[in-house]
Amino acid sequence: MAEIIPLPRPVALPAREPEPLWRDALGDRLRRLRHERGERLTDTADRAGVSPQYLSEIERGLKEPSSEMIAAVAGALDVTLIELTAGVVDDLRARAASPAAVGCRASLALAA
Structure with missing residues (x-):
């Protein structure tokens, strides 16, 4: 009779938080500018x-506004689309560089 050899169990990766959605980061930035x-x-x-x-739904990340709507709100806040977009990108980069995100990436790299 053949011997049964157990298969190795897969390594469980640490749970990681989902990346923030663009609409959430945009809403946060718009709310900060308004405040x-x-x-x-x-x-x-x-x-x-x-x-x-x-506007409240945009700020809370509940709506995916069109580019025209984003431009209208940016104009109402006296910022250009470039300034607004660059600010959102900076916010997303800052979140990605936070210690929790770096620790998660390091854990995933070690697990690989």
Whole structure:
């Protein structure tokens, strides 16, 4: 009779947090810009030509706004699309460089 040889068990990788979505990072950046200006949702929404509810949903990452909507809100906050986009990218890079994210990557590299 043949001998049964157990197969090696797969190595469990540490759980890692999902990367933030663009819409979440965009919403965080827009909210920060609005707060820095000391504005209410209605102030910015009126200038952008959107409803306060819609702007709130963008800020909370619940909506995927069109490029036209992003441009309108950016304009209402007196920033260019380039400035806004660069700020969102900087925020995403900062999150990726946080100690928790680096530790997670190092753990994955060691497991490989």
